[in-house]
Amino acid sequence: MLDTVLCWNYSDDSGFVPKEELSTQSLEPVSQGDPNCKIDLSFLIDGSSSVGKRRFRIQKQFLADVAQALDVGPAGPLMGVVQYGDNPATQFNLKTHTNSQDLKTAIEKITQRGGLSNAGRAISFVTKNFFSKSNGNRGGAPNVAVVMVDGWPTDKVEEASRFARESGINIFFITIEGATENEKQYVLEPNFANKAVCRTNGFYSLNVQNWFGLHKTVQPLVKRVCDVDRLACSKTCLNSADIGFVIDGSSSVGTSNFRTVLQFVANLSKEFEISDTDTRIGAMQYTYEQRLEFGFEEHSSKADILNAIKKVGYWSGGTSTGAAINYALEQLFKKSKPNKRKLMILITDGRSYDDVRIPSTVAHHKGVITYAIGVAWAAQDELEVIATHPARDHAFFVDEFDYLYKLVPQVIQNICTEFNSQPRN
Structure with a gap:
């Protein structure tokens, strides 16, 4: 845009008179962009x-x-x-x-x-x-x-x-x-x-x-x-992870509460963009032993994932959480894609019969971000060992299974906050 400049010329008859003159230089600032x-x-x-x-x-x-x-x-x-x-x-x-x-x-x-x-x-x-x-x-x-x-x-x-x-x-x-x-x-x-x-x-x-x-x-x-x-294809906190659920199926949980845990897993899964190129979901159940329910490559749509979660059967047995973490690293996260974030969400209702410290440390060193969800008789100190540092952002506890649903927004928010705080390149 050309700016108007007033120049004063001297006239013998009437003194100073204004003459409008267009400057040739633009005074418009360079755009900072839309x-x-x-x-x-x-x-x-x-x-x-x-x-x-x-x-x-x-x-x-x-x-x-x-x-x-x-x-x-x-x-x-x-x-x-x-x-x-x-x-x-x-x-x-x-x-x-x-x-x-x-x-x-x-x-x-x-x-x-x-x-x-x-x-x-x-x-x-x-x-x-x-x-x-x-x-x-x-x-x-x-x-x-x-x-x-x-x-x-x-x-x-x-x-x-x-x-x-x-x-x-x-x-x-x-x-x-x-x-x-x-x-x-x-x-x-x-x-x-x-x-x-x-x-x-x-x-x-x-x-x-x-x-x-x-x-x-x-x-x-x-x-x-x-x-x-x-622009749905950019990496976001909801479409760029491999999420492995590690579910406690021990006897203390009980059939009814186990269904509540599965609903919690489903509610978390619903929040993500699921496909073979977006977020992928896998799940395992553990007692003294471990069982892979489904791996990352088995289901590539949200409907299929929710259906697979619904079909998980309650096992019943002891509580070997350390062995379960090792199993998750071998059977779930070994098949994770190199450019995916690896998230482990472990849900337990009691103290483990085996050591969790060493398996948890291995998981952290392998870049698996671990969220520990404790219910009822779960031990707070153990949850903090399992969880990625800082524990306050990765360890959660509720007194009763029926309160698990309240954790969904907080867990999702923490996953996204952590993702958005990391440099993208």
Whole structure:
């Protein structure tokens, strides 16, 4: 915006008279960015030979239009660009240009790489290299990657995209001029765009019929990537864990109370986003002996998990909690995915007949965050040994089984508080 400056000129007839003059310098401060769209965004642009120079220019214009529409700035969205062909390369990262005008200038200078259209390789590159603190990633902002593909990729994208999603990246696909019937035989992964994104509801994938219609996608894309509440693929405290329930089935619990414990397990499980790429649930029961009820890989939907919990039968016997923790490490958490948080939620109503200190220490050293839930005759000192430090955040006690339900919000809140306090990169 040009600012109006008053300049005073001398007139022999009437003294000083004001003359309005437009200054040539803008006094408008640089935008801090749209705070309602605080995302860290990576654009993966297709620089393969198949795109051609004219369509590559259209792609760059599309990028510039998106940069303008986003209102880039330190308090809002930040944007970087990776170009891929045979191999990917970062054109500029999140902190290189922190306003829309500088971004547009930088986009104009991008030159085409050529080669194949290896989008899968590019997604893997972005997952490993792009969203780091040194590249300007802010940690608290959702990570978003928009992949542009001319026709179809020349490598596979599904596995690379799954790993990206499990690393907390929201993947969007824009496919332009998809394969014709004659060309479909060359596509390595039919329906690749839907396989790559985390929800097949059309939100994360946009198909453009031809390059000349690409500009119509600017506003729909900006609206989606800025809809932070719908970016369901980022790692959150509710969709990034392997949770193993260790359930005391000893004789002192009794059949009725055991059903109450299972309801508590179900109520906690309901709070999480459950799928094979989100949170996974496993459960075991113990007395003197141990029994795996179901592992992390057996059920991949919330309905299946709740059904499996309902079917757990009461065992009855002694209370060897130490042995149960060892068993959980071997039978449950050994099969946990490397990039998942490992949470053990142990529920017991009494003091253990065996040592819990050594097995608990092993669990803590292996990175298993342990929550100890005590009921009735459970020993507070033992719960604190089992629980991850600090015990006040990981050990809980209620006098009666019927009060277990009251702990659900507190346990969930503590799980989320702990997750959100950790650096994401």
